[in-house]
Ligand code: G
Ligand code: G
Ligand code: MN
């Protein structure tokens with residue numbers, strides 16, 4: 001249909017833009033960084049969410065140049081936040097970028113990332129690449145090699161939507177990941193206070209396993225203060241969700257971070 005024909009040239013026409021959603025430290029409430037979320041400003045349909053076009057971009061192969069564009073824009077943005085603040089008082093804002101499975105198998109991933117970091121003067125530890133749990137289920141060494149290279153350089157790798165795919169927990173040990181992003185469904189079950197005791201046990205178990213493997217835990221989809229408090233008590237490290245802020249323009253993130261500092 002219409003989206004399919006318009007997609008291949010949308011990148012050249014400059015129709016994509018990125019919104020940023022803050023990542024907040026649960027212990028002290030400070031803004032530590034943001035996740036980059038791409039949108040398509042379609043000339044007829046208006047703003048389209050990634051669910052509408054990422055699958056199409058994966059199917060047509062546009063995801064490789066689009067993903068590279070998102071990575072470059074986001075890392076530039078992280079640099080701009082740092083510069084706007086004189087690089088000091090805020091502490092660096094880190095940037096999380098989603099990678100689709102097709103980008104993992106694309107041979108240019110490591111080199112593109114290195115070049116983008118060098119061009120922008122952003123250190124690898126300011127970047128976190130998010131890969132879904134399902135993309136890594138049963139991953140062989142060839143698939144993991146580029147992620148391992150990036151992790152060795154100091155780039156964080158996060159396992160996105162964790163707890164939805166059924167990955168073998170023991171498998172975590174061989175993945176070069178340093179962050180688990182707990183799926184939104186866990187946060188949703190913390191709606192009531194006190195939350196369901198079984199769900200509490202599950203999250204408690206995941207957090208304890210994660211920490212014993214030296215992984216940080218980020219929670220997604222936090223919509224209320226009660227959820228944030230419950231997840232903080234359970235030992236989660238970082239949170240993201242509408243309770244703090246919806247995805248928005250980059251200037252807003254800087255303002256949020258300054259207010260906190
Ligand atoms: O905020 P939201 O509706 O925008 O995001 C929907 C989904 O799209 C999320 O699962 C998110 O991981 C994915 N997504 C957002 N931006 C990107 C991107 O730049 N690349 C890829 N591969 N997925 C993205
Ligand atoms: O990469 P991922 O699938 O995790 O992308 C985050 C998705 O979750 C985006 O679609 C984003 O807009 C959405 N999102 C972010 N915060 C909230 C929230 O508090 N509640 C809900 N329901 N969705 C959220
Ligand atoms: Mn994500």
Ligand code: NA
Nearest residue numbers: 160161181220
């Ligand atoms: Na997610």
